Amino acid sequence: MHARAADFLRGLRLYEESRATGADAEATERAARALRMASRRIGGTLHTFRPLLDPGWADGLRTELAWLAETLTREHACASRLGRLLDALARLSGTAPGTGAMPGAVPVPRHTAPGPGTASGPAAGRSGALAVGTARAGALLERRLTLAKTRAHSATLDALGSARFHAVADAVALLASDLPLRPPAAARAGDVLLPVADDAERRLVEAAAALPLGRAGHPYTEDTPFTGLPAEAAQDAPWNRVRQLLRLHRYALEVLEALRPGAAPPALARAGGLLDRHRDAAEAAEAAAEAAGTPRIAPATAYALGVLHADQRHEVEAVRFAFQEIWPGSLAVRTRIP
Numbered sequence: 341m342h343a344r345a346a347d348f349l350r351g352l353r354l355y356e357e358s359r360a361t362g363a364d365a366e367a368t369e370r371a372a373r374a375l376r377m378a379s380r381r382i383g384g385t386l387h388t389f390r391p392l393l394d395p396g397w398a399d400g401l402r403t404e405l406a407w408l409a410e411t412l413t414r415e416h417a418c419a420s421r422l423g424r425l426l427d428a429l430a431r432l433s434g435t436a437p438g439t440g441a442m443p444g445a446v447p448v449p450r451h452t453a454p455g456p457g458t459a460s461g462p463a464a465g466r467s468g469a470l471a472v473g474t475a476r477a478g479a480l481l482e483r484r485l486t487l488a489k490t491r492a493h494s495a496t497l498d499a500l501g502s503a504r505f506h507a508v509a510d511a512v513a514l515l516a517s518d519l520p521l522r523p524p525a526a527a528r529a530g531d532v533l534l535p536v537a538d539d540a541e542r543r544l545v546e547a548a549a550a551l552p553l554g555r556a557g558h559p560y561t562e563d564t565p566f567t568g569l570p571a572e573a574a575q576d577a578p579w580n581r582v583r584q585l586l587r588l589h590r591y592a593l594e595v596l597e598a599l600r601p602g603a604a605p606p607a608l609a610r611a612g613g614l615l616d617r618h619r620d621a622a623e624a625a626e627a628a629a630e631a632a633g634t635p636r637i638a639p640a641t642a643y644a645l646g647v648l649h650a651d652q653r654h655e656v657e658a659v660r661f662a663f664q665e666i667w668p669g670s671l672a673v674r675t676r677i678p
Contacts, residue, residue: 349513351373351374351378354370355368358371386405388539389595392525393525394521405508411495421627422486425648426481430474432644432651433474473638473645481628529599530599533595537592537595541671547582551579553660556660576656590608607670611666621652
């Protein structure tokens with residue numbers, strides 16, 4: 341915990357220095373990322389090892405760290421989502437560098453007819469509709485997400501200049517030197533840490549067991565219907581919960597690493613990376629669908645956004661399939677520390 345608090349304070353210093361010296365956006369982003377990661381790790385550790393800590397103090401600090409991490413995440417998430425969507429549009433339209441049209445990868449729009457002197461058939465309808473709609477869809481997404489990114493940037497600046505943030509920084513600074521432990525924490529480290537870490541693992545295993553992994557073994561096809569954003573969000577929610585519990589489990593294993601190196605298996609990092617991709621693709625699909633609901637957009641633009649939505653849902657299903665293939669072997673045998 342002391343090491344994570346030191347990471348937080350180091351990230352804060354880097355952020356303040358980058359702002360004071362007018363450093364480039366990349367340096368500022370690195371500092372913000374360090375703050376985000378430290379906030380999440382401290383908050384996750386407080387959550388998992390709460391039985392060993394003063395509960396009122398742990399809950400209060402964890403709430404504030406969650407607020408900070410969420411605030412710092414929004415700007416980065418908007419920029420990342422825009423890049424993902426624009427790259428996917430370029431790939432789907434065959435304009436990405438080093439790519440060509442992908443026959444069969446994009447459904448043909450209904451009621452598409454070839455123009456005079458053009459090739460007929462599905463390839464012509466596909467490329468023609470996307471050529472018209474892709475640029476406008478990209479411009480629409482860029483306007484929407486750039487506006488969201490600007491608002492998130494302003495919110496971040498407001499948050500980092502607020503009394504609330506300074507109170508959080510002060511609490512973390514104290515955490516680096518003084519951790520309010522409950523009496524049970526005075527026992528042998530292995531005796532008190534392992535039961536709590538095992539409980540975090542149990543919650544993860546139970547949540548993963550509830551996932552429709554059998555369904556994840558079947559590929560997503562072009563004929564899979566669009567069930568609507570609320571339905572998709574409900575389908576994604578259990579996967580997001582497993583992602584969060586997996587992250588907490590990994591943070592708990594990082595604590596155990598100090599007692600026994602190698603407590604965290606590398607496969608867990610791969611499983612976590614897959615679930616991060618799942619979240620990113622699902623949120624990108626939602627952004628595309630919401631943009632398609634913009635009033636008075638051209639049919640070709642709506643078509644391109646629909647293709648983009650389907651592409652990102654393909655990615656969601658592909659990640660689920662990859663996860664169900666590696667998950668049983670990802671979870672380590674429970675670590676026992678002599």
